[in-house]
Amino acid sequence: MPSRIMIREIFETFIVVMLVFLALQITVRTYQVEGYSMAPTMDHTDYVLVNKIVYTKFEKNVINNFLPFIDFESKEVMFPFHSPQRGEIVVFKYPQDETREFVKRVVGIPGDLVEIKEGYVYVNGEKITEEYVSYRDTDSTRKFKVGPYAYFVLGDNRISSNDSRDWGVVPARNIVGKPWFTLWSSKTSNSGIFSFFR
Numbered sequence: 001m002p003s004r005i006m007i008r009e010i011f012e013t014f015i016v017v018m019l020v021f022l023a024l025q026i027t028v029r030t031y032q033v034e035g036y037s038m039a040p041t042m043d044h045t046d047y048v049l050v051n052k053i054v055y056t057k058f059e060k061n062v063i064n065n066f067l068p069f070i071d072f073e074s075k076e077v078m079f080p081f082h083s084p085q086r087g088e089i090v091v092f093k094y095p096q097d098e099t100r101e102f103v104k105r106v107v108g109i110p111g112d113l114v115e116i117k118e119g120y121v122y123v124n125g126e127k128i129t130e131e132y133v134s135y136r137d138t139d140s141t142r143k144f145k146v147g148p149y150a151y152f153v154l155g156d157n158r159i160s161s162n163d164s165r166d167w168g169v170v171p172a173r174n175i176v177g178k179p180w181f182t183l184w185s186s187k188t189s190n191s192g193i194f195s196f197f198r
Contacts, residue, residue, distance in 0.1 A: 031091050037155030047184040050091050052177035054082050077149045077172035093174040108152030116141040135159045
């Protein structure tokens with residue numbers, strides 16, 4: 001018959017394991033890259049670790065869940081720690097089908113005016129430097145005004161990316177997290193395995 005001390009130790013171990021599990025579920029998760037839109041930064045089938053806590057957010061319309069007698073509709077989203085910044089890579093729910101998740105790079109933040117001329121991105125009238133783009137197309141687009149609580153995103157591989165040029169901006173509420181580093185890559189000789197994303 002197990003002693004009280006043994007039962008207590010088993011119970012304490014279980015509690016610690018559950019707390020660690022919950023902490024990991026809240027703060028990080030894995031994501032598998034599909035397609036080549038982020039090449040060469042990320043390759044098809046790469047597994048990356050995503051930091052979810054950095055883009056922790058609060059939506060004002062969540063108040064409806066707690067106070068159902070108040071009809072409070074708002075698109076306002078607050079990021080208490082860090083909102084997505086221009087140049088950062090984000091994982092997000094695809095606006096046209098939120099059961100799917102994409103990974104792209106932010107090039108336009110709320111209030112920005114984004115335009116692409118012959119493959120080069122201009123933000124608020126200034127051409128931006130994009131050292132991460134290896135495969136640039138020569139397309140031009142209309143001007144996109146990024147509204148509040150939204151982000152304009154592009155793939156690093158511009159010739160093979162379905163992004164904001166095609167379906168518009170990503171609402172802030174769709175942002176899931178920030179890729180942190182590669183856990184596994186199909187390129188066995190890739191020195192980028194376990195490397196951090198900038």
